[in-house]
Amino acid sequence: MAKSPRADADTTSTMKNSTSPIGLVHPTDTAIAALIFAVLGFLYYETTNFDEVSALFSQNVPPTMFPRILLFTIGAMALSLPFEHIMLAKKGKNIDKDRSQSLPSITWLTMLLLICILALFEYTGMLITMFLVCLLMPRLWGEKRLVVTIAFSIGFPLIVAAVFSGILGVHFESGMFGFGI
């Protein structure tokens, strides 16, 4: 049964003015902040590799200026991430609400399936790719009716291809095997 928004409101009001049980530093958010700083550091290093231009040509606004301002600003904000949970707990918000449980395997498998299908696009072309998505994803997500799934995986891509290719003029790659509209 879908959770009532009133239950959420009750939970929130109960949590209001509470303190976070985690302590001063949130481990997950510390890891996220560390990751952000690593990326920022890499990007800052990249700015040192930008081509140099004379001050006259760049009119005293070198191409590195704005990206570096952004990098420092993001870094300054990221400093507060490990401690933010304390402030959020005082407002009755739980930063861990959506990530308290580990990701189900179905989510990882969905990502993997779609990446694999897209990796084959060069060979399969758009139409076969659509067919594979419409066939394999419902099965992965628990659809047991094989006939319905096959009908969907054949009919839907054909309708989409006819509408987009025929009416809207979108060109569909036919892949190495040359199968397409």
Added chain:
Amino acid sequence: MDAFIQGALLLSTPENIGLIAAGVLIGVVVGALPGLSSPMAIALLIPFTIQLEPVPAIAMMAALYCAGTFGGSITAILINAPGAPPAVATALDGYPMAKNGEPGRALGIATISSVTGGIISLLVFIVAAPALASVALEFGPQEYFALAVFALSMLASMSGKSSIRNMISGFVGVLIGTIGIHLTTGVERFTFGFSELDEGISFIPVLIGLFAMGEMLSQSQTLNKHVERIQAKAMRLPTMAELKSLRGTILRSSGIGTFIGILPAEGSTVAAIIGYNEAKRFSKTPEKFGTGHAEGIAGPEAANNAAAGGAMVPTLALGIPGSGSTALILAALIMHGLRPGPYLLNETPEFLYAIFIAMLFANLAFLGIGLVGAKFFSMITFIPKQFLWPAVFVFSMIGAYSGSSSFIDVWIMMGFGIVGFFMNRHGFSAAPLVMGLILGAMVEETFSQSMIIYDNNFMMMFESKIVILFFALTVVSLTSPFWSLLRGKK
């Protein structure tokens, strides 16, 4: 008057009317389907409207935006799962009223409140947008920079878990916008040797990835979630006596929604929540809220639809998005080669009136759609996720690919989908990133121009009173999340 007539003529062809009607229909369907949203639908629609003329394309998206806000109330009322974030507050009283055996009445109150809120905000839009545009004509680069910084600061109070994370997302969006060749100097920035990135990252795959793919991966986590559905047989419009009792709530919430919509970055979700809270505060029977009270439906619905019209004011008049959805409409305007802002409204005022007419049509159309199709739209919620989301992925793939017929864009879409999913999981919302991406070019351009004008002396910008005003508002906006803590301590 001439501009109004020209605007009406622009839309008066059967094809354009059909496109607007399609926008309304798509908006209601998308809004009604849990997991799908107006921003997602607009993101998916953008690549397919590139071939259309700008006016009908934007009019279609504006109509979709209005209708999507309304469509979310259908699932909010019938299955307690708001189809769109702005309908969150509607569920608080809409679902209890439906459970009490009055789903038709709940839908009727939601519809009338939405239509009223939408029309009131459109009247404000048609007056305020040209007025704001005429003021903005006096703006120089420094004023625009200050305005853009203010808009970015408003991300702190955008709906989401955390102000800081919203801001980080927003600035990451601005940073992504720096990828490509720097226009002033021709220097390649963050291209990593890929010539495909010389022109930067295209909006479309990013938008589709963040909104559609990210949500699809979120939905994969709740496949087995059972949802109790209430089927509505027909919508029942409120009686005159009921309308009279709700009049104050609807008018107040419409005003609140319009004002909040006009503020940069705030949109229908914030408006709906404030609309609900204010309706409760001014109600003679606040203890009835949460039990299926009519005012608890009228308040948020009038506010969330009013915010849609209000959000178009800064979007068209200033080129600053009023909400996440209008950020996408802004992206569409840019992709059609238009530069939103005072010059657009000054040179082509008929464009403003065309958008106004399209949104007015949408507000009236979903009244009719709701009356005729309530039963149908309630059945839409029965579409299994196992077929709905593969279909969304197919549309996403085609949408990302068709922009420049490059499969790199499909990989960008997939990449941002995965990144967006994990961002969302850790409290970093996608909408601020999109706002930052859209605003990024304007921020850098006006910053550079200001630095050139003032010979790198940043403080000289504050000679302008407007700059001082916007930076003061920025400080207010950035500190607003802390006010509640200070009040709590007292």
